Amino acid sequence: MSESATGAAGRDEIWIEKYRPETLADVVGHENIVGRLESYVAQNDLPHLLFSGPAGVGKTTSSMAIAREVYGDDWRENFLELNASDERGIDVVRDRIKDFARTSFGGYDYRIIFLDEADALTSDAQSALRRTMEQFANNTRFILSCNYSSQIIDPIQSRCAVFRFGPLAEEAVGEYIRRVAENEGIEVTDDGVDALVYAADGDMRKALNGLQAAATMEGAVDDEAVYGITATARPEEIEAMVERALDGDFTAARAKLDDLLTDAGLGGGDVIDQLHRSAWDFDLDDAATVRLLERVGETDYRITQGANERLQLEALLAALALEAE
Structure with a gap:
């Protein structure tokens, strides 16, 4: 994204256009x-x-x-x-x-x-x-x-x-978020930057939209504001749900899933996407990670074919819990 697109033009502008690079030299990543x-x-x-x-x-x-x-x-x-x-x-x-x-x-x-x-x-x-x-x-x-x-x-x-074009590196997204926040006079915490980088997953448009939305709230842009405004679950919440299933506690895993779908407002596709992105970051052994990815792929296919999202996600957790017994 742009290294030179600066200037105070008001927060009523869409930042993905305001900060779109105008020359090739401005494109980063x-x-x-x-x-x-x-x-x-x-x-x-x-x-x-x-x-x-x-x-x-x-x-x-x-x-x-x-x-x-x-x-x-x-x-x-x-x-x-x-x-x-x-x-x-x-x-x-x-x-x-x-x-x-x-x-x-x-x-x-x-x-x-x-x-x-x-x-x-x-x-x-x-x-x-x-x-x-x-x-x-x-x-x-x-x-x-x-x-x-x-x-x-x-x-x-x-x-x-x-x-x-591959996904933008986390360092490039984080650096650009800080530059835009400084230009707009926004206070953003390190945890807030990390949350925006995680939510964006290499997509600069998503990062800027998340920053602009979070900036409308009172106070500094921190991780709580970012996760709330972008409807993204914290990685540790996804990890806790999976670990409970792998421990054989389906009831606890299902309760965590219900929190994500109901309280956090995530869709089934969002949960699947975060599961896939975070699978190798969990504190799981290789065998457990392979089982998880196999189930995630199967569940994703069924959801894309029109199956009920909640039912398929619960089936995924149930399968992981049964394998743990």
């Missing part, structure tokens, strides 16, 4: 990727690009930064942003993308089309996109963004320089 992208821009030799990775790690930000550096103040007129999850059919490729690619561009070698969530395009739309990339290769550059590059057909991947 992906130094190797940024270096290669800067060399493309400096040489005015931009290929088609494919950015893959989880949400909130800088894919869209890097694309917009490239446009700003290539076109300056004219970047909006020469940069078309589309979301493929909303407009995923072949007609979008045939109409909107082709119309933009055909139009004139004043004084620039090419225009940029940014297609977000490109893995949501249908196979027919991707095939049409491949042909469009060939047809307008002389005056158009495509930047495709996706969560899973495996969902992009090989003919498109082979036409792009592929960059894989």
Whole structure:
């Protein structure tokens, strides 16, 4: 995220936009990727690009930064942003993308089309996109963004320089949170920063949204405020629930689960996500951790198929408790 996007503009702004980097040099956490992208821009030799990775790690930000550096103040007129999850059919490729690619561009070698969530395009739309990339290769550059590059057909991947964005490091997220808090005049404790980093799980947007929401409460932003506002369970609460199940005490484990779902307001998917993230951090032996992950994977699959969340989570705890007997 940005190292230079500062200035008091009021807390009514959305911070994920207020602090969005405007240049590639401002993007933190992906130094190797940024270096290669800067060399493309400096040489005015931009290929088609494919950015893959989880949400909130800088894919869209890097694309917009490239446009700003290539076109300056004219970047909006020469940069078309589309979301493929909303407009995923072949007609979008045939109409909107082709119309933009055909139009004139004043004084620039090419225009940029940014297609977000490109893995949501249908196979027919991707095939049409491949042909469009060939047809307008002389005056158009495509930047495709996706969560899973495996969902992009090989003919498109082979036409792009592929960059894989991983989750942002905890140090990068924590440092940026402190910088934003200082700029906004917010007191944030070390425990509060650690809680925001944990809740974000490498997603800078989630970290900034959590900070902005917690900052509306009275007093310093501490871990209690963060966990409450982000509907995230403390790691020790998840650990206590699992340890009770592994000790064979299903009743106590079920009571902890009820606290998480009812009092903390977590959803079944949130519990599964935190279980998976924290499994190797628990004070469990390898065999217990393997059993836990096996059950977590099975439960996650059943929930995604539409099964009752509470019932499946209780079944997970029951299975762990039975194995302990």
